[in-house]
Amino acid sequence: MAAALYHPDLGYYARQIRQVGRDGDFFTSVSVGPVFGELLARRFGRWWLEAGCPENWRLIESGAHDGTLAADVLTALRRLEPAAFATLQYAIPEPLPRLQAAQRQTLQPFAERVLFVANPTELALNPRPGIAFGNEVLDALPCQVIEWQADGWHLWRVGFSADDRFCWDTLLPVSDRAQVAALAPLGGGFPIGYRSELRTNYAGFFAPLLSGLSSGLLLWLDYGFARPEFYHPARHQGTLRTFSGHRAADDPLLDPGANDITAHVDFTTVAEIAIRLGCRPLLFRSQGSWLTALAREWLLAMEGQPDAALLRQFTTLTHPAQLGSRFHVLELAWNEPLAPEIAAADFHRLALGEGHDA
Ligand SMILES: C[S@@+](CC[C@H](N)C(=O)[O-])C[C@H]1O[C@@H](n2cnc3c(N)ncnc32)[C@H](O)[C@@H]1O
Known part of the structure; x- marks a missing residue:
């Protein structure tokens, strides 16, 4: 982002x-x-x-x-x-x-x-x-995409698909201390697959x-x-959106640099x-x-x-x-x-x- x-x-x-x-x-x-x-x-x-x-x-x-x-x-x-x-x-x-x-x-x-x-x-x-x-401005600060799994919060890592496009690649367990601390107040018990965003850069x-x-x-x-x-x-799909020509979409990996990317x-x-x-x-x-x-x-x-x-x-x-x-x-x-x-x-x-x- x-x-x-x-x-x-x-x-x-x-x-x-x-x-x-x-x-x-x-x-x-x-x-x-x-x-x-x-x-x-x-x-x-x-x-x-x-x-x-x-x-x-x-x-x-x-x-x-x-x-x-x-x-x-x-x-x-x-x-x-x-x-x-x-x-x-x-x-x-x-x-x-x-x-x-x-x-x-x-x-x-x-x-x-x-x-x-x-x-x-x-x-x-x-x-x-x-x-x-x-x-x-705050909505334009880069964020991570997080997902709840049975064993807690994970981060989505972006990678490349076989045809060399960006894709959601791997779910990584959260290990970074700042991210662990930022996630602590959210508690647990979310539906499996619940996606949202996390900012640790404020x-x-x-x-x-x-x-x-x-x-x-x-x-x-x-x-x-x-x-x-x-x-x-x-709000299980989070708030991450792209904007182009006044149209909102939800795939920030499509044509990066051509669209605004924002999250609440x-x-x-x-x-x-x-x-x-x-x-x-x-x-x-x-x-x-x-x-x-x-x-x-x-x-x-x-x-x-x-x-x-x-x-x-x-x-x-x-x-x-x-x-x-x-x-x-x-x-x-x-x-x-x-x-x-x-x-x-x-x-x-x-x-x-x-x-x-x-
Ligand atoms: C959605 S636009 C809002 C522009 C304007 N404030 C308005 O309301 O029309 C977000 C703006 O925040 C700027 N921005 C993002 N992160 C920033 C940072 N760390 N320092 C200064 N500007 C930043 C972007 O360059 C962009 O101009």
């Missing part, structure tokens, strides 16, 4: 940049329009005020793709909180040269505010207060981002569930890993309820003079039948001793799943 998506020449994300939007392979909240960035900017502006208006603060956006979300956030923040905008560094870690070139072009009007780095570890030389965030992804922040937030938006829903017995996010694991790194969970909500709360002032300002196009974007982002309930938002505090405790409903949702947010 790592090579199929990120190989510097042949990987899906390295080869071309027209994956997102109408002419691409999939839509995201970013491609819905600028309302998503406008509302994120309101969250960032609120954090900046609550943090005491720090000078020289930083936003770190992972998976910035062609820079569209960055441009939407920066446009809104400049209007909403000019003082925050004036001291902001908007950092974009981007290892793929083709994507970085597209980001530089999109963000030309904000050149003074934006810093491009190939690797987020470069930000650790000069940590600042701020927020590391990303939309639909810590490696978060640690360099945290080293670029002296304090602040981690904020992740993605599709996924709490662990009990992710590893629900009924187990947010409980994400939170546990972040806690181990020193973070504290603040909130876990559906995207619909999170954005609706953020949009209060924005909606009130439109009273009497509604903008139909913007309201349509808002509906797409928040309606439960569209992006509102499939997507979730996880906020975590980093080095912020005064940050509030996570609300009981959010905690239960994170630990037990959506059915338990009474």
